[in-house]
Amino acid sequence: MAARKRILIADDEKELALAIKVRLEAAGYQVTTAHDGREALELAKQDRPDLILLDVLMPVMDGYACLRQLNAHYGHGAIPVIVLTVRDYMKDLFALEGIEDYMIKPFDHEDLLLRMDRIFRRRAERASSSSP
Amino acid sequence: MTMTPVSVMLFEDDEGQATLTREALEQAGFLADVCSTGREGLKRMFEKTFQVFLIDIRLPDINGVEVLRRIKTIQPESVAIVVTGHGDETQAVEAMKLGADDYVVKSPYMGHLTALPVIIREGLDRRQLRHERQELETEVWEHARLLEERNAELRRANEELKRFTQLKSNLVTMVSHQLRDPLTTIKGFASILADKLAGPVTEDQGKYLRIIQANIDRLAGMINELLDMARMEIGPAQLRKSFVDLVPLTQAVVQTMRPLAEGRRIDVIVHLPHESPRVFADSERVGEILLNLVSNAIKYTPSPGRVTVTLEEREEEVQFTVSDTGVGIAEGDLPKLFEDLRKSRVEPAEAALQGLGVGLPMSRRLVELHGGRLWATSVKGEGSTFAFTLPKQDPDHVFRDHLQSGIERGRQTQGRVSLIAFSCAELGSPESPEEAGRIYDAVEQRLRLAVRRHGDVVLRWPGAALVGVLAQVGAEGAQRILERCAALLGETLVTSAGTRLDMRFDHACATYPEEGATDAELLVVLRRRLHRPDAQHASVMVIAAGERGTRVQEALGRSFTVIAASHGPDALEQLNRKAVDVILLDPEVPPTNGEALPDVLRNHPMSKHVPLMLLDEAFASWSPEDMAARVREALERQAGPSSETPPPDTGT
Numbered sequence: 001m002a003a004r005k006r007i008l009i010a011d012d013e014k015e016l017a018l019a020i021k022v023r024l025e026a027a028g029y030q031v032t033t034a035h036d037g038r039e040a041l042e043l044a045k046q047d048r049p050d051l052i053l054l055d056v057l058m059p060v061m062d063g064y065a066c067l068r069q070l071n072a073h074y075g076h077g078a079i080p081v082i083v084l085t086v087r088d089y090m091k092d093l094f095a096l097e098g099i100e101d102y103m104i105k106p107f108d109h110e111d112l113l114l115r116m117d118r119i120f121r122r123r124a125e126r127a128s129s130s131s132p
Numbered sequence: 133m134t135m136t137p138v139s140v141m142l143f144e145d146d147e148g149q150a151t152l153t154r155e156a157l158e159q160a161g162f163l164a165d166v167c168s169t170g171r172e173g174l175k176r177m178f179e180k181t182f183q184v185f186l187i188d189i190r191l192p193d194i195n196g197v198e199v200l201r202r203i204k205t206i207q208p209e210s211v212a213i214v215v216t217g218h219g220d221e222t223q224a225v226e227a228m229k230l231g232a233d234d235y236v237v238k239s240p241y242m243g244h245l246t247a248l249p250v251i252i253r254e255g256l257d258r259r260q261l262r263h264e265r266q267e268l269e270t271e272v273w274e275h276a277r278l279l280e281e282r283n284a285e286l287r288r289a290n291e292e293l294k295r296f297t298q299l300k301s302n303l304v305t306m307v308s309h310q311l312r313d314p315l316t317t318i319k320g321f322a323s324i325l326a327d328k329l330a331g332p333v334t335e336d337q338g339k340y341l342r343i344i345q346a347n348i349d350r351l352a353g354m355i356n357e358l359l360d361m362a363r364m365e366i367g368p369a370q371l372r373k374s375f376v377d378l379v380p381l382t383q384a385v386v387q388t389m390r391p392l393a394e395g396r397r398i399d400v401i402v403h404l405p406h407e408s409p410r411v412f413a414d415s416e417r418v419g420e421i422l423l424n425l426v427s428n429a430i431k432y433t434p435s436p437g438r439v440t441v442t443l444e445e446r447e448e449e450v451q452f453t454v455s456d457t458g459v460g461i462a463e464g465d466l467p468k469l470f471e472d473l474r475k476s477r478v479e480p481a482e483a484a485l486q487g488l489g490v491g492l493p494m495s496r497r498l499v500e501l502h503g504g505r506l507w508a509t510s511v512k513g514e515g516s517t518f519a520f521t522l523p524k525q526d527p528d529h530v531f532r533d534h535l536q537s538g539i540e541r542g543r544q545t546q547g548r549v550s551l552i553a554f555s556c557a558e559l560g561s562p563e564s565p566e567e568a569g570r571i572y573d574a575v576e577q578r579l580r581l582a583v584r585r586h587g588d589v590v591l592r593w594p595g596a597a598l599v600g601v602l603a604q605v606g607a608e609g610a611q612r613i614l615e616r617c618a619a620l621l622g623e624t625l626v627t628s629a630g631t632r633l634d635m636r637f638d639h640a641c642a643t644y645p646e647e648g649a650t651d652a653e654l655l656v657v658l659r660r661r662l663h664r665p666d667a668q669h670a671s672v673m674v675i676a677a678g679e680r681g682t683r684v685q686e687a688l689g690r691s692f693t694v695i696a697a698s699h700g701p702d703a704l705e706q707l708n709r710k711a712v713d714v715i716l717l718d719p720e721v722p723p724t725n726g727e728a729l730p731d732v733l734r735n736h737p738m739s740k741h742v743p744l745m746l747l748d749e750a751f752a753s754w755s756p757e758d759m760a761a762r763v764r765e766a767l768e769r770q771a772g773p774s775s776e777t778p779p780p781d782t783g784t
Binding site: 019 | 312313319323324327348392
């Protein structure tokens with residue numbers, strides 16, 4: 001059986017992150033949470049996650065800065081990132097590269113799971129087609 | 133015409149004349165006083181009020197003209213008529229200059245006495261008219277002043293109102309954003325409970341949880357409503373327009389909605405034109421509108437179903453159409469969809485469905501702000517179609533418009549307007565236009581990220597360079613933004629292609645009003661700084677007539693792009709349309725409107741920074757190679773002292 005996918009949730013709202021964690025663990029993911037951008041970055045550097053759920057507005061280091069440093073560390077778009085945001089930031093999201101998807105708060109957990117699933121499926125397809 | 137009799141003072145030293153004149157005046161209904169000397173008369177003025185003064189120019193003590201001057205100083209509104217003898221007309225003229233209302237020449241037989249009352253009445257009438265006119269003028273001035281005061285008050289009130297509206301919008305936006313985090317947490321845990329992830333749930337508990345969830349969705353709908361309300365007030369000025377490629381935008385929106393569609397087993401079919409239409413619009417808003425239409429279509433269509441998104445380009449507009457195979461809407465209910473949320477009560481279930489993008493009333497308003505239309509058609513039981521159009525505009529026109537309105541705004545607010553530009557010489561050669569387009573797209577996106585404030589705009593300048601128009605940004609600010617963009621650009625070029633691209637982007641900025649007073653001037657400055665003309669790309673204007681002109685045009689045409697003009701007006705006309713790097717002028721070309729052509733060119737905004745070379749017989753007798761070398765020298769001299777562009781080794 002394939003190893004469980006590791007997900008890093010970065011959101012300064014601890015309980016918001018907890019709710020997602022409970023949901024994702026129930027869906028079979030292994031979840032770590034961080035509550036500011038720097039913590040997220042450090043955790044991601046220590047142990048490379050398979051996907052990151054990233055809040056935009058966070059103390060210490062915001063989502064954008066965190067994303068930039070992640071890209072610098074692992075390579076542009078190496079780790080899929082779903083940004084958790086309020087809707088006025090859409091333009092920036094469209095413009096920023098390296099984001100796989102985004103969720104507008106408040107979102108359905110089911111929707112989030114669907115999107116994550118899709119990302120993993122796509123990545124797996126790409127991996128198998130490039131190295132048959 | 134006057135109710136009370138008019139008092140006349142008569143300065144007259146001849147007793148006989150005085151008596152006769154007084155009688156004539158009294159007969160005509162005037163009150164008359166006689167003074168035989170100037171001094172006496174001037175003294176009497178302070179004892180009694182006179183409306184009219186008849187002054188004999190020859191008085192024994194003070195000269196009549198001097199008496200007149202003093203009267204005019206003391207009583208400027210009075211009517212003063214000078215009485216002269218034959219031969220004293222020059223003095224009469226002087227008196228008129230000093231403000232006399234009229235003059236009478238004494239006749240030896242006293243004939244002038246019959247004319248006197250008429251002359252006095254005329255003088256009084258003129259005086260009255262002048263007085264009335266002055267009063268009117270004063271009144272008009274007073275009105276103007278009051279109006280100006282009221283305008284200033286209105287302006288102040290208007291500013292205040294704008295500030296409050298902005299404050300309110302900000303507040304609503306802030307609050308509605310901050311409500312989202314706790315709501316997300318509540319929604320998350322409610323669904324965790326309802327989905328029995330935290331243990332078994334009784335039937336009643338399940339029922340109550342569903343009520344909680346319905347109300348969470350209702351609350352989410354209200355927050356969106358609140359946000360739309362705050363944004364409903366936006367005007368055209370708040371749109372952040374730029375040139376938007378609609379195919380990638382449509383693809384991005386549809387991509388976002390795919391998971392939802394797949395989850396609901398809805399097929400999303402997209403019809404896109406081969407060539408991506410480009411409109412001048414607020415990409416974020418257009419994305420939201422489309423997202424709203426597509427997400428609604430997916431949500432209202434029973435599964436399995438189909439949603440079709442079509443983008444069509446027509447001559448003057450583009451049209452987005454989103455059709456579904458949903459339940460449809462009764463014709464009578466269609467207008468309700470577009471009703472302002474503040475006026476109509478939206479059912480909670482419907483509100484909850486407006487999860488993404490902006491609501492329909494807001495969408496329609498946004499489309500209309502762009503100069504387009506949004507409408508819906510539907511057949512109950514078969515499905516609905518929502519469509520909207522956006523007008524197409526000529527990029528060059530839009531660019532100039534923006535530049536001009538930016539400068540106009542700057543002029544009104546004493547503010548600055550800056551242009552920043554990026555250009556890549558390597559991309560100018562059309563070896564791989566696709567690759568060039570892709571790189572420019574990336575650059576454009578970066579530039580837009582760095583330049584995202586109201587009133588700012590990013591445009592692709594005809595001639596492959598990118599220009600950002602920054603409102604209210606001075607030279608220093610523009611330089612900073614330029615550097616930030618350049619840094620971002622380096623990142624993009626490395627990452628977007630995966631491999632390092634050895635490509636140098638020239639960048640430059642120009643600021644109104646220091647560096648140019650009109651859009652044309654700013655563009656010339658910018659072009660000059662941006663583009664160091666090299667031999668292959670330089671445009672040379674040859675202003676010459678006849679055989680010599682033809683010879684030089686042919687010779688230079690081998691090395692440069694030659695623009696030929698046969699006379700001054702022709703040259704100016706072409707300069708307005710196209711910037712050139714060097715101008716060669718035949719001294720035999722006649723002056724334009726009497727002004728020597730070199731002077732005209734030195735003052736013209738499009739040519740004043742351009743090197744001007746003399747095309748005389750000596751020049752024309754050189755070989756084509758020598759001519760080209762001379763032109764190249766002039767180009768190098770021009771580009772040499774400029775230090776706006778960085779040395780090549782720091783590029784990329």
